[in-house]
Amino acid sequence: MKRKFAGAIAGLALVGLLGGCANPSIDGASGPAAEDDIVAAVQTVEEIAAMVPAEYRERGGFTISINADVEPIKFVDDEGNIAGFNPDLLRAAARVLDLQPEFQEGTFDAMVPGLEAQRFDAIASVADFVERQTHIDFIDYLHNGTGIITSTTFEAEEITLEDLCGLSVGFARGTSQQVSLETVSADCETAGEPAISVNGYNDSAAGILSVQSGEADAFWGDYPQVAYNAQVNPDAFQVVYEEHTSILGIGIHKDNPELRDALQAALLHLVEDGTYDALLQRWGLQELALPEMAINSDISIER
Known part of the structure; x- marks a missing residue:
């Protein structure tokens, strides 16, 4: 059960340790150096660029809200660059569309309501749940899941959700x-067990650091991030629980179908050209690939 995708993330083990900072350094994987190769090689595709609404063509770009605290999906590196798989993918898609992406950092809990209020053009990215589709369409681009991370001094290497009763999470x-x-936690109390001491943090990095400092027994977050931290710092962290029942989507407001379709076409082109x-x-x-780029997909998400 533990670290089902550890092989996929193992290639990151040499790039740095979490240590005392929220975002590890990824040599050559962010900022201008990264764009000298994969992203910079992407060319505009005129047929797809022609799909861009006039508003964005006149602006020359589009705005993207991002909570850059979920490495390796999206984070801020030591040089202050927004880095990770999702920003790289969106930068490449923007090149296909001949647009400039403008990332606006924010907290996770502000992303969905902010897009619903149309304060920005896209969100990058959140799990695609049906209840979030009232005002938002999602271009689904990556399998996801959740995981619980603890320190290596925690008493067990694997747990069930029932084992969380009485812990600080x-x-x-x-x-x-x-x-x-x-x-x-409510189930714990119903069963006559102590409730979970539930601690909310503004971002995932702070939650993981709370485990390192001993402030919390565990942190429950997105699986790619907790697996990444356990992989690059195995002496400090371990993943004790995981589930793979969600997908990540890039969100566009439902009132903006032309931008949605143009971005989807650009992403599909990136799948086709490698x-x-x-x-x-x-x-x-690699193990989390979801190349269909479907909108609000009704595909199987079992892993």
Whole structure:
């Protein structure tokens, strides 16, 4: 059960350790150096670029809200660059469209309501759940899941959700893990067990650091991030629980179908020309590939 995708993330083991900072350094995987190769090689495709609405052509770009705290999916590196698989993928798609992506950093819990209020053009990215599709369409680009990370001094290497009763467990505010923890805690009390001490953090990196510092027994977050941290710092962290029942999508407001379709076409082109696979390999995420780029997909998400 433990670290089902460890082989996919193993290639990241040599790139740095979490140590005392929130975002490890990834040599050659962010900023201008990265764009000298895979992303910079992407060319504009006139037929796809012609799909871009006039508003964005006049602006020359589009705005993207991002919570850059989920390495290796999206994070801020030591040089202050927004890095990771998702930003690389969106930068490459923007090159196909002959546009400039403008990333706006924010907290996770502000992303969905912000897009619903049309304060930016896209969100990068969140799990595609049906309840989020009222005002948002998702271009689904990566398998996802959740995992619980603890220190290596924790008493067990694998746990069930029932084992969380009485523990202190963190989550990033606004994520599905918040609801899951509240549900499991209520089940604990119903069974006559102590409730979970639930701790909310503004971002996932802070939650993981709470485990390292001993402030919390565990942190429940996105599987790629917790697996990454356990892989690059195995003396400090271990993944004790995992499930793979969700997918990540790039969100576009439902009132913006032309931008959605143009971006989807650009992403499908990146699948066809091999850029998508190259970026998956760069970030050690090959096992999570979802190349269909479906909108609000009704595909099997079992892993």
